[in-house]
Amino acid sequence: MVFTVRLAPVDKVLVVPRRPRARYSMRNISIGLDMGAYQIVTGFFAQDDPAADGVRIGALPPRFGLLDDSPSRWSRFATRIEGLNAAAPPGTRYKVCFFVRHGQGYHNVAEAKYGRELWDQHWSKLYRDEELVWGPDPDLTSIGVVQAEDARRLWETELEYNVPLPQKHYASPLQRALRTWHEIFVKSESLSQHASRVKILEDLREEHGEHTCDMRSPRKTIAEEFPPPIYEFEEGFAEEDTIWKADERETKPHVRERAQAVLDRIFSQDEETYICITAHSGIINGFIAAMGRPRYPLPTGGILPLVIKGEVGGRSV
16 A cells, blocks of 8 residues: 655644543552643644544554655654754653554454454453453464564564654553564564663553453563563552452543553653554553544554654643
8 A cells, every 4th residue: 555745734733622630430540740732743644634544544554654655754754753842832742652552362353253242241251262262361363473573574664764763662561562562672683672671551551341351460470471671560560450340341531541641651751752652452542532533443463653742731841
């Protein structure tokens, strides 16, 4: 699939008005920062168009969906991002976030087998059937590993055109997300030189509750499979999963609140411009909701790049 060059004005953004953060009973948001306002800047990627057809675009479009297909595309892109930040007023910052959805997991296979309705009503609350085990915390299938390898090859291809590599990485603590990050960044000789570590955040896990596939493993188990110093837990990360509840599914507004908290953290604390977040469809769509967009159908193994304008509490970021 080929995208033509279409460079739109960089001030064309979708504005999401600030509003007080809601309180939810399931858990407290982990980051106690002022709520920021976040906007998707359009005109860079096929996916950032409000009318973008995610199904047509697919998981891994050429150039990650960058509209500029010239040989100097990523240098030109980086120059534009630098210009946006140089001209930004105090309290405003532009960052580029690559949202990576994990490759196919065994729970994805089970859901496809039974259909969404039966999955949500019955099978998602179990751990297995006669041929599949999907809970707790399922790993990638062989197809999921191949999807991650495809994402790795796209990064390596665009590296030849000087794609700006992520300067900071965050990931969900669930095994399928960490395995995807490992397959993409650790198993690549060229990418591993630039991805020395990833920070594991509880707020990046999938929608939790009821579905056994969304239970996470104990911290000790995660650390044994994904050891330091490459894999680093956020401060205060609990040993056991005290968040998942068998009789209560997390609400979409609460997922949005978690995503908002992560954005607040990134825009308030991180100096880096290029960020990679490896997680799940539910929380990725929480980020999208926090920026005023409807759900985006990112396939397993897909990457969604967005230029984000952030204004955090009127402070310089």
